[in-house]
Amino acid sequence: MSGPMGTQGSSGTNEHETVGAYALGILDDAEATAFEMHLATCEWCAQQLDELAGMEPMLAALADLPGSGTPAIGESLSAKPSPRLVNNLVDEVAERRAMTRRRSFYMVAAAAALIIGGPVVAIATTGDDGGTSTEAHGTSPAKEAFDVMSDRVSGRDASTKVTATVAMEPKAWGTHAVLELKNVTGPEKCSLIAVGKNGERETITSWSVPKWGYGIPNAKTEQAKQPLYVHGGAAFTPEEIERFEVMTFEGKRLVEVAV
Known part of the structure; x- marks a missing residue:
């Protein structure tokens, strides 16, 4: 993946490098908002984001497979990145998906408590x-x-x-x-x-x-x-x-x- 044309300062370089993390959905809300503001004025990042658009679903699917995160799965990809990189990316996506599932569970549990109620209820x-x-x-x-x-x-x-x-x-x-x-x-x-x-x-x-x-x-x-x-x-x-x-x-x- 080639870098952006022209000279960039340290701030610009960091923003350009964020495109990969943004594509994977591993930025927090504040980081994602900051990058989206940058994306609105950066054609290079928009192009890179298009190229990376299919990467997160692929890694998410890998994260759900038995034995996910192993170098063998990474080597089966056509791009053949390094096993360590694939291992880290798959593990990170798997963890974020697990966090999402935990948050969903807590929200459902809280909603159920409000609906069902109990002997003691206070608003x-x-x-x-x-x-x-x-x-x-x-x-x-x-x-x-x-x-x-x-x-x-x-x-x-x-x-x-x-x-x-x-x-x-x-x-x-x-x-x-x-x-x-x-x-x-x-x-x-x-x-x-x-x-x-x-x-x-x-x-x-x-x-x-x-x-x-x-x-x-x-x-x-x-x-x-x-x-x-x-x-x-x-x-x-x-x-x-x-x-x-x-x-x-x-x-x-x-x-x-x-x-």
Whole structure:
């Protein structure tokens, strides 16, 4: 492969040499973007890229073959490059393909977790101060579940002014409970506790309250006016539960809801 015509500086030489790595798809996003800017004004690199266009699929196919990356496979290529070069290129493409497969797996797993859900689900969002909080909005799984569950109990604490409504539904494994919490301020870390008629206590779910709070009637922002919705599960059946308690991590009870 002949070099570009004319005199090039060190920066130009590096950019021209990048065409091979770009053709193989082994540049990161920043490197690829920088080379594409160079490619738009360089006819020589565009010509070399055309010549190399079929190389990445060929190496990708080799990377998937049993015993790929061996000198014997490299020697079977018509161009007959050195075995070490073929070995390195095939290994690099194989590794990048493996990384792509791993990223795809993690994305699918994350999507499945959001779709399937579990006993404890919280929607995380970044607040105005850069912190992370549990988001309360109409599209959250907890809010959607709360809206369709008719078995509800409510309570309000005269001291803290916090109001809570717990919706319940029986499950084969116990009780699915959804909490609607209002007039609570932060910053605070809290838990929803189910207290059984036998005196046992189970933590259903926990969350963080940002400084602006949830369900504040006269709040300045719409975010702070919205109630908090979180849900989780208890091993108790609904008939075995005596009450629910919203507790801070420091042990302060914000509100109690009798069943």
